[in-house]
Amino acid sequence: MNIKPLADRVVVKMVEAEETTKSGIILAGSAKEKPQVAEIIAVGPGGLVDGKEVKMYLSAGQKVLLSKYAGTEVKIDGVEYTILRQSDVLAVVE
Amino acid sequence: MNIKPLADRVVVKMVEAEETTKSGIILAGSAKEKPQVAEIIAVGPGGLVDGKEVKMYLSAGQKVLLSKYAGTEVKIDGVEYTILRQSDVLAVVE
Amino acid sequence: MNIKPLADRVVVKMVEAEETTKSGIILAGSAKEKPQVAEIIAVGPGGLVDGKEVKMYLSAGQKVLLSKYAGTEVKIDGVEYTILRQSDVLAVVE
Amino acid sequence: MNIKPLADRVVVKMVEAEETTKSGIILAGSAKEKPQVAEIIAVGPGGLVDGKEVKMYLSAGQKVLLSKYAGTEVKIDGVEYTILRQSDVLAVVE
Amino acid sequence: MNIKPLADRVVVKMVEAEETTKSGIILAGSAKEKPQVAEIIAVGPGGLVDGKEVKMYLSAGQKVLLSKYAGTEVKIDGVEYTILRQSDVLAVVE
Amino acid sequence: MNIKPLADRVVVKMVEAEETTKSGIILAGSAKEKPQVAEIIAVGPGGLVDGKEVKMYLSAGQKVLLSKYAGTEVKIDGVEYTILRQSDVLAVVE
Amino acid sequence: MNIKPLADRVVVKMVEAEETTKSGIILAGSAKEKPQVAEIIAVGPGGLVDGKEVKMYLSAGQKVLLSKYAGTEVKIDGVEYTILRQSDVLAVVE
Numbered sequence: 201m202n203i204k205p206l207a208d209r210v211v212v213k214m215v216e217a218e219e220t221t222k223s224g225i226i227l228a229g230s231a232k233e234k235p236q237v238a239e240i241i242a243v244g245p246g247g248l249v250d251g252k253e254v255k256m257y258l259s260a261g262q263k264v265l266l267s268k269y270a271g272t273e274v275k276i277d278g279v280e281y282t283i284l285r286q287s288d289v290l291a292v293v294e
Numbered sequence: 295m296n297i298k299p300l301a302d303r304v305v306v307k308m309v310e311a312e313e314t315t316k317s318g319i320i321l322a323g324s325a326k327e328k329p330q331v332a333e334i335i336a337v338g339p340g341g342l343v344d345g346k347e348v349k350m351y352l353s354a355g356q357k358v359l360l361s362k363y364a365g366t367e368v369k370i371d372g373v374e375y376t377i378l379r380q381s382d383v384l385a386v387v388e
Numbered sequence: 389m390n391i392k393p394l395a396d397r398v399v400v401k402m403v404e405a406e407e408t409t410k411s412g413i414i415l416a417g418s419a420k421e422k423p424q425v426a427e428i429i430a431v432g433p434g435g436l437v438d439g440k441e442v443k444m445y446l447s448a449g450q451k452v453l454l455s456k457y458a459g460t461e462v463k464i465d466g467v468e469y470t471i472l473r474q475s476d477v478l479a480v481v482e
Numbered sequence: 483m484n485i486k487p488l489a490d491r492v493v494v495k496m497v498e499a500e501e502t503t504k505s506g507i508i509l510a511g512s513a514k515e516k517p518q519v520a521e522i523i524a525v526g527p528g529g530l531v532d533g534k535e536v537k538m539y540l541s542a543g544q545k546v547l548l549s550k551y552a553g554t555e556v557k558i559d560g561v562e563y564t565i566l567r568q569s570d571v572l573a574v575v576e
Numbered sequence: 577m578n579i580k581p582l583a584d585r586v587v588v589k590m591v592e593a594e595e596t597t598k599s600g601i602i603l604a605g606s607a608k609e610k611p612q613v614a615e616i617i618a619v620g621p622g623g624l625v626d627g628k629e630v631k632m633y634l635s636a637g638q639k640v641l642l643s644k645y646a647g648t649e650v651k652i653d654g655v656e657y658t659i660l661r662q663s664d665v666l667a668v669v670e
Numbered sequence: 671m672n673i674k675p676l677a678d679r680v681v682v683k684m685v686e687a688e689e690t691t692k693s694g695i696i697l698a699g700s701a702k703e704k705p706q707v708a709e710i711i712a713v714g715p716g717g718l719v720d721g722k723e724v725k726m727y728l729s730a731g732q733k734v735l736l737s738k739y740a741g742t743e744v745k746i747d748g749v750e751y752t753i754l755r756q757s758d759v760l761a762v763v764e
Numbered sequence: 765m766n767i768k769p770l771a772d773r774v775v776v777k778m779v780e781a782e783e784t785t786k787s788g789i790i791l792a793g794s795a796k797e798k799p800q801v802a803e804i805i806a807v808g809p810g811g812l813v814d815g816k817e818v819k820m821y822l823s824a825g826q827k828v829l830l831s832k833y834a835g836t837e838v839k840i841d842g843v844e845y846t847i848l849r850q851s852d853v854l855a856v857v858e
Contacts, residue, residue: 202387202388203359203385203386203387204385204386204387204388205384205385206351206352206383206384206385206386207381209384209385211385236836236838244385248346248347248348248349249381250346250381251345251346251347251815252812252814252815253812253815254812255812257770258770265767265836265838265847267836268836272330272359272361272362272384274330274359276387283359283384283385287771287813287814289770290769290770290773290836290847291767291768291769291770291773291775291808291847292767292768292770293766293767293768293840294766294768296481296482297453297479297480297481298479298480298481298482299478299479300445300446300477300478300479300480301475303478303479305479338479342440342441342442342443343475344440344475345439345440345441366424366453366455366456366478368424368453370481377453377478377479390575390576391547391573391574391575392573392574392575392576393572393573394539394540394571394572394573394574395569397572397573399573432573436534436535436536436537437569438534438569439533439534439535460518460547460549460550460572462518462547464575471547471572471573484669484670485641485667485668485669486667486668486669486670487666487667488633488634488665488666488667488668489663491666491667493667526667530628530629530630530631531663532628532663533627533628533629554612554641554643554644554666556612556641558669565641565666565667578763578764579735579761579762579763580761580762580763580764581760581761582727582728582759582760582761582762583757585760585761587761620761624722624723624724624725625757626722626757627721627722627723648706648735648737648738648760650706650735652763659735659760659761672857672858673829673855673856673857674855674856674857674858675854675855676821676822676853676854676855676856677851679854679855681855714855718816718817718818718819719851720816720851721815721816721817742800742829742831742832742854744800744829746857753829753854753855
């Protein structure tokens with residue numbers, strides 16, 4: 201099963217809190233907040249979005265930080281994903 | 295009876311929850327939320343929308359994921375459809 | 389008596405619920421919701437609207453589906469009409 | 483005494499409810515709603531409004547339908563007028 | 577003491593209610609509402625405002641009608657003035 | 671210690687209420703409202719702001735009137751300053 | 765571990781209140797307010813942001829003042845950072 205994001209959207213999978221701690225990244229605030237570190241699973245084609253040309257600069261496999269509350273959650277084959285616009289991705293972590 | 299969506303709109307038919315589960319896609323959150331997987335039934339002509347040229351990249355028969363709360367619901371010949379803008383379609387699933 | 393809509397507006401007359409059922413189209417939700425199927429009575433000239441050129445693609449006599457809450461209602465010679473922007477018309481039904 | 487509307491504004495005088503009924507136009511809803519039929523008294527010069535060129539297509543003497551809540555009311559020499567943007571005028575009635 | 581409004585702003589002095597009545601202009605609604613008739617005291621230079629070229633068409637000495645709630649009030653040498661954008665001035669009265 | 675405002679921002683120092691009264695300018699409303707007269711301390715470079723070219727027309731030393739609630743307050747070396755966009759400055763007083 | 769901000773974003777580290785006081789900068793209001801002085805840690809590449817070309821004028825190591833409530837907080841290797849748009853940085857302090 202495959203999700204192909206449209207326009208300037210990307211599909212990401214949130215990185216588990218435990219995994220996050222191992223890699224040294226944890227979020228400020230209470231543990232109940234939605235985690236903000238995610239791995240990019242798929243990247244849309246970009247192109248004209250709301251009349252403006254958008255180039256995609258993200259690629260699958262990158263670890264990224266997301267804006268809080270960004271995107272829509274879906275569950276596929278038992279795994280939760282988030283679909284959001286590339287412009288709602290704040291930073292790449294390496 | 296036939297619905298022809300205008301401008302950058304598409305007509306979709308929500309995929310039943312049972313059918314959704316079989317294909318391996320279910321939504322996060324409670325079962326009472328509006329299902330987000332739909333099949334595209336008809337695609338508008340695109341063209342100038344709010345002064346910006348819009349090209350249609352969706353086509354009838356595709357399975358798609360929708361933004362929550364996107365679109366307007368109508369019932370035709372006993373079947374419920376949703377009419378929404380192409381830009382409110384998040385991803386194609388295959 | 390005659391209504392000539394201005395700019396990118398159209399004048400429509402809501403189709404009665406009974407008539408709607410006969411033609412096979414009924415609306416989702418409770419019967420008390422405003423009906424969304426309408427016939428186009430008159431079409432504005434289009435032209436520059438908010439600095440953008442708008443072409444009218446609707447014409448009198450078409451049956452259309454409207455956005456909920458779209459437009460302003462007026463009563464002329466005892467008949468209720470709705471005046472709305474062409475862009476608030478969702479689809480043509482045939 | 484004279485009011486000269488600026489930019490893309492027009493000055494209108496609401497048509498009395500009685501007069502409205504005679505001409506066959508009455509408004510939907512309760513009688514307490516603000517009447518929406520008006521006569522155009524004066525028309526602004528148009529020109530650049532918010533960086534966009536606006537041409538005036540209305541002229542004094544026309545009977546028009548207004549958006550609800552459109553404009554600002556003033557009283558001059560004991561007569562109430564409404565000043566609103568041309569784009570808030572919905573239709574001409576003849 | 578001198579106020580020089582910036583960009584597309586004008587400085588106006590509200591015309592007293594008594595004076596207003598003499599000249600035949602009074603406002604609709606209760607007497608407690610802020611009066612809307614004003615005299616223009618100073619006019620800004622216009623020019624690029626939010627990336628758009630604005631030409632000033634008002635001049636000192638004109639009597640004008642203002643949008644309700646438009647502008648900011650200041651008191652200079654014991655006299656109250658209002659500073660507002662030219663586009664918030666509705667009409668010139670003569 | 672030095673503050674260099676960025677883009678189209680200016681740094682101002684509010685003029686004390688006493689000083690304001692001497693110069694003949696006081697604000698309308700209660701004495702508890704934030705004073706609106708300020709002296710310009712530093713001016714940003716202007717340039718492209720939100721995709722639009724902005725030229726700075728203010729300069730250090732000018733006395734100005736501010737929009738209510740405009741800007742952000744900071745305290746440096748025990749002195750309070752306000753940083754705001756040039757477009758939130760209403761007028762120059764001389 | 766490394767954060768690379770995307771588009772027109774910068775990563776900053778808030779300067780401790782104590783450190784702030786030493787350098788002579790403290791914030792107006794109660795001590796519980798979020799500190800607004802920060803050091804720039806990393807700067808994004810700029811480029812097309814929402815269809816507009818953005819050039820980055822900030823660089824790592826600069827001390828800056830931030831808009832209140834600007835940005836998103838993250839914790840990396842036990843250190844809290846804030847990610848925000850360059851346009852939400854008010855001023856450089858030297």
